[in-house]
């Protein structure tokens with residue numbers, strides 16, 4: 001197995017709020033890792049530390065064998081780290097295709113017909129091809145989530161970070177998005193997926209970590225982790241030893 005991402009003693013605090021507390025874990029190439037934890041636990045902050053929009057107070061981020069801790073977000077994006085945002089952030093006045101093209105040209109460095117063909121392939125994969133010429137601002141929530149996926153995939157990621165992409169969807173919409181994410185994972189993309197919709201997560205991930213107050217408090221096989229006292233205590237307020 002090849003390690004694609006390694007967080008080593010990564011710490012970050014905003015004043016008294018600790019969002020990463022000596023965070024350590026590895027992600028293997030081709031893996032799908034799920035991340036759960038209560039609101040405010042530091043999950044999105046962890047993505048910000050991985051993508052470089054946030055700098056740690058201490059510790060390191062290694063990606064594809066290189067220490068990228070001092071790298072800018074743009075450099076990490078070029079190196080193959082892409083994300084979807086918890087709140088979709090498309091360019092609403094541009095079409096779906098134009099949004100995809102920006103990611104393919106700016107993040108993946110593609111040009112001309114190659115970039116256009118690649119975007120069409122990705123739009124087909126994310127089931128947005130019929131909407132290619134529609135303004136992003138007029139999309140439904142599911143379509144906006146699919147556009148987030150599209151933009152991330154157009155960056156040709158080696159590591160895809162998904163932040164609550166299933167949130168707010170109906171059950172049927174969620175199932176259809178899960179199938180798309182399963183297909184993306186099956187095509188070989190390494191995924192870290194933060195999600196509160198646990199059944200969606202469990203349909204895809206190989207391993208789960210639990211974060212609370214910026215600290216990893218459990219890690220392992222998804223169903224065993226969901227049944228663990230640590231998770232029950234966090235989500236249900238049940239004492240671990242009760």
Ligand SMILES: Nc1ncnc2c1ncn2[C@@H]1O[C@H](COP(=O)(O)OP(=O)(O)OP(=O)(O)O)[C@@H](O)[C@H]1O
Nearest residue numbers: 014017019037038039040041042043044045046086
């Ligand atoms: N730039 C910032 N400045 C100050 N505080 C911040 C900043 N970013 C995040 N925080 C705080 O850090 C804590 C963790 O936030 P984060 O967004 O990482 O949580 P989360 O686990 O993603 O939560 P949720 O499940 O609600 O999305 C929160 O208390 C948040 O208010």
Ligand SMILES: [Mg+2]
Nearest residue numbers: 043044045086
């Ligand atoms: Mg968050």
